[in-house]
Every structure is written in structure tokens, then in C-alpha cells.
Amino acid sequence: MMTRALNGGRATRSLSPDARWCVCVAILALAPTLTGSNYVLNVGSLALAFAVLATSLNLIFGFTGLLSFAQIGFWGVGAYVAAIATADYGLSPWLAFVVGGAFTGVLAILVGIPALRVSRASFVIVSLSFTLLATLLSRSWIDVTRGPLGIPGLPAPSITIGDKLLLDGHDPLTFYCIMLGFAALALGIIFALIRSPIGRILLATNQNEALARSQGINVKHYQLLAFSVAAAFSGMTGGLYIFHLGIVDPSIFDTYYSEMLLIIVILGGAGNFWTVIVAAFVLTAVPELLRFDPELRLVMFGAVLVGAALVLPGGFGGYLREANLKRWRKEVRP
Template identity: 35%
Template structure:
């Protein structure tokens, strides 16, 4: 069995175990916590496409998360908006929830393309500043455009996503188990899409420009083009995570643009292992579930101290993240085994013959 087949079987096995979680552990609280962590794992997977595979640090990635959340909420609720030059308000009737969700993903991807057009003309600290500024602009729009977003009063009663079940018709995905399966399905789809992109010619070009942009340019790789592809893909997946957040929590306010959400995504990617497919998943499970595990045992201040200490320990002993460190151990063991195996000299080999 080669490495590719082994990875495929491992992925299928993990997916089956996760899909069966509501059957062998149906606790609503557990399912709610894991689903919440899953939403941020999807967001971390999207950031990893940009940070891990192109080397571009975006500290405004939460903007796409928030755009996805607000867009799907507004489209599914409907809205009316007074615009200059129009005698009558512009009225948008409530749209089917899946159409609203898909439109929100597309809109987030469009914003990713627009930011890519502007931000990828610069690099380094300038790129970081552009992304942070974009996130702050989106937050101020959500706070101050009260006629559209309700501002701090929040958008509530957001309809849940639906699913057609044979014999039962269309049902709302409001139970903890159905929400968990929905988040798991989107997470698996996001993982597979990123994996397909990374293992394609586009992904190899992204990795080339991450490793040495100057060399990639000299070989004729259109760097900006591939950076835009990464930005659009990352923004669309982050928008899907935001859409899931809106339809599962069913109330959103400008806090979805909090800078802390971006920091959480960055921590998940770096601790898990940036530039690896499973890194954001491992980092997301660790820092997504740990707060809930410690909630009843430690005060919030002590929890934050523990998170910081844990992150420092992981990065000191595993500077490239958890997944690369674990992947090196079998390789190191195999190498040491080969070195310790005695090689027969010519005489012994001849006698054996």
C-alpha cells in the first residue's frame, strides 16, 4: 500500500468515526461544542490556504467570515434599503436559505478577489496593514449602517438551513445532531477542495512562490495570478464558515468581525502546522475544545494563561507545528533503523551465496 492509498483510507476512517459521533455520544452539549469548533476549523482551513501555501499573512481574514454571515442572514431574512436617487426603497424579498448561503459564499469570494487586486501589489507588513484595514472597514459598516444591518441591535431570527428527507419532506436543521452533521459535511468538503487545489498545478505554483518568490517569477510563474486564486478560495471558504455560523447561532452582530477571531484562526493554523492539510484540523480541535473542557475547572484568566503557556511550549518543542513534528518521528525512526542494520561484508555475502 503506497502513501496515497494510506492517506485516503485514513481520511475515510476518520470521516466515518466523526460522522458516527452523534450515534455513540448523543449529548447535545458535546455536539454543540464540537460543531462550534468545526466552524472555526473551516475558517482555519481557509486561512491555511493563504498563509500556509502562499506565505501571505492575513490579519483581516475575519472580514470574509463576517461578510458570509451578514450576506446569508440578510438574503434569507429579506431587507429594504433606501438609496440616493431612488423614489422607492429597494426591497429584497426573503430568499431560500440555500440560495442565500451560496450567494454569501460567492460574495465573500468576490471580496477576496477585490482585496487580492489591491493587496497583492504589496508584500510583507503592507499586505498585513491592508487586510487589517479591510476588516475594520467591514466592522464599521456593520456597526453604523443601521438601516441594513441593525447595527449593535443585531440581526435575529435567522432561518436555519434545511434538508430534504425522503418520507419527511424538507426539515429545518435545528437539532444539535443535524447541525453537527451539517458542519461536518461542509468541513469535509472544504478539506477536499483545498487538498485537490494543493495537489494540482496551481497548488505547486503556490508552494513555489511561498518558498522563493523571486525564483518562481524567474521561471515564468505568474505570481499575482496564483495569489488571487488563493485569496478567492480562502475568502469563499471563510464565507461558508460565516454562513454556517449565522444559520446555526441564528443571531449575529458586529462582533463577528472581532480581531480575536482572526487571532484564533492564526493560532489554529500555526500550532497545528501551517502548510499541511491536517494542521488546521488538529490545531482547531485543540484550541476549539480546550476552552470548553476547562470551563468548569479554571477561571477565565487562568485559562488564558494556560492557553498562552501551551502555545509557547508547542512552538518551542515543535516549531513547525504539531503535524510536521509527528510526521518526522516515523521518518526519523525508519532512518535510524536502516542505519543500525548491519550490512554484510563481501566475504560474508559470498559465503552466503
């Protein structure tokens, strides 16, 4: 009995850090399904959307070193493309949100080619200008976007065979499971990209772009690849989430989403994959507790940013990394 317990303890300790983080994230992601509360499930669906969006921003900012305000622009454009594909062209939501992601991925290439020719500081301005332009078009291009009224009456992703409804996306639990499956796939692909040689090249260009160029690396190509991948997943996330809302309108570009993404990445730790995902769940749940007082919620956002800058400049992920380095140095020190 004791031998079996010791072997179990060794097996637990033998798990890699990535495996332990994966278990923690899986527990967080599955927790809303055990509550039986539609409200918690709806908040959980938003948390999953933020997890994909924040991880996409983390790919650009934390690993590639480019601060981009375009993620909410791509999230909104993907939502509108998916809504138009369904409302005007009769595509099913399952196909429409993929079309939205493909469109934003191509759009990111068209935006990124000229944007990446300027300095990193100017890139921030270009990315912000893109989001502002997308917001303006959503309000003004009435023939396509229906202006401030938006596009209502969007169907939920469902599966029907004959007259039998097998999967009803209107049910909060069902949609949460759909969103969870998509988030798991998206985060898995981004994780594989980060851990691949491409991810190491992105980190190298982030740390020393000139040195990376001197080694024969075409920096702009890899930056453009990361920008396009992040945009595609942001667009798909927006395209899928609006079928849960049932409507898309210019509020999809609300600055609240941009603020949330920045806070999640900064507090989670730019360049840290798992802690940013955990931060997405935590920082989506906390503002919901303060929904009764929007002004207090803004004060909380400001306090979080100031506190993170003063106490955790590298975010929670940076703090854990420094703590692990200190422990490792003590262990190897004679």
C-alpha cells in the same frame, strides 16, 4: 486464518498517509454524533466551522506564505450577506450561505488586487485593516446591518415538502450533519487544490518567490486565486453557521476567532493539511472546558503559543514530518 490476518495487516500498512489521516479525522468528526448530547453537538458544529476556517487560513499562510488577518473579516461579511439575503430578500438559508460565499470570493479579488501589490509585511496590515473596517461597518451601517442589535430571527436550514418537515435544522444533530457535509466538501476541494499543480506552484512561490518568477510563473495570479478561494469558503462557513445561531451581530468579528485560528494553524503546523484539522477539533474542545473562567482561557492561549514557539516551532505537523525524515534516513543509511 493466520494468512488472512497477515493479509489484513499488510492492507492496513498499505494505506497511504493521507488515507490514514482521513480515517482519523472521520472518527473525530463522527464522535459527537454518538454522544447524544446537544451541547457536544453544538461544540462539534463550531469545531467543524473552525476546521474550514483554519484550513482556509492554512491555504493562504501555510502554502502561499501570506499571513492574512482577513479570514474573520470574510467569515463575518459572508454571515451578514447571508443574513440580509434571507431577512430582506427572502432567500432560503441553503441558497443564502452560498451567496455569502460567492460575495466574499469576489470581494477578496477586489481587496487582493491592490493588497498583493505591496510587500508581504504590508499585506498583513492591509488584511487586518479590512477586518477592522468590516467590524466598523457592521456597527455603524445601521440601515443595512441593524447596528449593534444585529439581525435576529434567522431560520435554520430545513427541508419541507407541503406541510411535512423532512429536515429540521433546529435539531442540533441535524445541523451537525449539515455542517459535517459542508465541511467534508470544503475540505475535500481545498485538499484537491493543494495536491494539484496549482498547490505545487503555491508552495514554490512560498519557498522562493523570485525563483518562481524566473520560471515564468505569474505569482500574483496564483496568490490571488488562493486568497479568493480561502475567502469564499470562509464566507460560506460564516453564512451557514449563523443560521444555527439564529442571529448575526458585530460580535461575529470578535478577536477571539482570530486568536483561535492563529493558534490552530501554528500548533497544527502551517503547511500541514491534516494536523491543522485535528488541531481545530482539539483546540475547540479544550477552551469549552475553561468557559467558566475566561481569564484562565486567555492565559492558556498565551501558554500554548509560547510553548509551541519553544518546543514545536513547526507545529505538530512539522514535528511529525521531521520524525518521518529521521526514520527514513535511518532506513536508507547503509
